[in-house]
Amino acid sequence: MAKLYKSDNSFFESIAALIQQSRTGVVKYVNTTIVITYYEIGRRIIVQEQHGEKRAQYGKKMLQGLSDYLTANLGKGWSIQNLKLMRQFYMVYSKTRIGQPVVSQSNSQIGEPVVSQLNPAISWKHYIHLMRITDTNERSFYEIEIAKNGWSYSEFERQYNSSLYERLALSRNKKRIRELAEKGQNIENPQDLLKDPYILEFTGLPEKAEYTETELEQRLIDHLQQFLLELGKGFAFVGRQVRFTYEEESFFVDLVFFNRLLKCFVLLDLKIGKLKHQDIGQMQMYVNFYDRKVKLPDENPTIGIVLCKDKKDTMVEMMLPEKNKRIFTAKYQTFLPSKDELRKLLEQS
Numbered sequence: 562m563a564k565l566y567k568s569d570n571s572f573f574e575s576i577a578a579l580i581q582q583s584r585t586g587v588v589k590y591v592n593t594t595i596v597i598t599y600y601e602i603g604r605r606i607i608v609q610e611q612h613g614e615k616r617a618q619y620g621k622k623m624l625q626g627l628s629d630y631l632t633a634n635l636g637k638g639w640s641i642q643n644l645k646l647m648r649q650f651y652m653v654y655s656k657t658r659i660g661q662p663v664v665s666q667s668n669s670q671i672g673e674p675v676v677s678q679l680n681p682a683i684s685w686k687h688y689i690h691l692m693r694i695t696d697t698n699e700r701s702f703y704e705i706e707i708a709k710n711g712w713s714y715s716e717f718e719r720q721y722n723s724s725l726y727e728r729l730a731l732s733r734n735k736k737r738i739r740e741l742a743e744k745g746q747n748i749e750n751p752q753d754l755l756k757d758p759y760i761l762e763f764t765g766l767p768e769k770a771e772y773t774e775t776e777l778e779q780r781l782i783d784h785l786q787q788f789l790l791e792l793g794k795g796f797a798f799v800g801r802q803v804r805f806t807y808e809e810e811s812f813f814v815d816l817v818f819f820n821r822l823l824k825c826f827v828l829l830d831l832k833i834g835k836l837k838h839q840d841i842g843q844m845q846m847y848v849n850f851y852d853r854k855v856k857l858p859d860e861n862p863t864i865g866i867v868l869c870k871d872k873k874d875t876m877v878e879m880m881l882p883e884k885n886k887r888i889f890t891a892k893y894q895t896f897l898p899s900k901d902e903l904r905k906l907l908e909q910s
Contacts, residue, residue: 569623572609573630576602580635592684599685603651606644646689653692680708687714690721698742699726705745716790723760723791727903732757748794748822751864751886756793758892759868763787766895774831778802778815781831795822805850814847825861826851829868836872836890841880844888868893 579598606627610620624641631639683691687707694700703726707717729746730738732755740747748754764780766772781788782801789796799817806812816829828847832840844865851863867890877890 569609569626572605573627576605576627577631577634579605580631596683596685596688599647600651600654602644603647603649604655606648607651650688650692680704682708682711684714687717690714690718694721698738701742702726702745709745710794719787719790722897723762724898724900724903725756727900727907728756728758728760728898730907731903746794748820751823751825751889754793754820754823754827754864755866755889755891756791758894758898759791760897761788761791761893761895762897763791764895768894768896772833774815774833777831777833781816792818795820796827797821799826805854807850812847812850820864823861823864824859826856826863828863828865830865832867832869834870836867836869836877838876838880840867840869841877841888841890848887862887865889866891870894 579601606624609623624644628639628641628644683704691700691703694703703717703721706712706720706725710716712720726741729741732752733741746753761777761781763784764777766777766780778801785798789798797819799819801816803814803817804811805814814828815831818827818829819825820827828844828851830840830844830847844867848863848865856863865888867888869890869892872890872892881888
């Protein structure tokens, strides 16, 4: 064990006692207890380092000594790297954040408990990733979404890697970007459903359009759970190639969903090439039919979304009414986007 001050022994013992105390917590609160404990360990490490002489050199020796002591007395899991993560956790989450702080501040004396406002839905593994997000708005958004949606770590990782925050922010003005950080994604009107682009990397299809619309549709059905996650909140699958007949002619809607939050049908049409004006006209007809023949009186107007590989916004603007709130177009791509490119677009908007 590294040579340290004699007083360090009592510090090491206090950390070990804190860990032992957390292990006696009720199983229901294990995750919250672990996160609070790691936060408090990080706080105590910072305070202890501030008491030492020649801080950088002392801090390194102190962490080595603490790691050796905890490993010898409590077993594995107390490497210097893990202790540094706990210290970083405190440094990130003790700072002023958007809205209320994640953890309310205790006084800076060792031994005083920290009072938690942490959400039990956010695990330590989530926090390791979250505290590496430097943009506080983005970090706050993901914290809210993890807690509200109960995302597992793999679900959160997928949403982060697909740049969900940037894609939602690009479709909003400055005020509504702020709302993402304070409230997460709230679905209050049809525009709140939209992302641009939609990321369909889970289909395994190539970047180039060497597949048919039927193949794309089949892959989405094969990965329906992932597709519902990508679509967002409140979506329930109704059917594929849903047929309706009008004046003895049959039409087929590629994918039909119902959104429970907006209480309306959502129709999706898939286009693997460039968007054409006929595609918008066709969707307008689908939406009109559902509104007049399918939806119930207490349901809201139908929404139509044309997912395409490429589109020209100027053409879309000319095709749709100025105050359009029901027909939308969006790009999709079958590979993960570059976060740097999306962030640059966001900065320019």
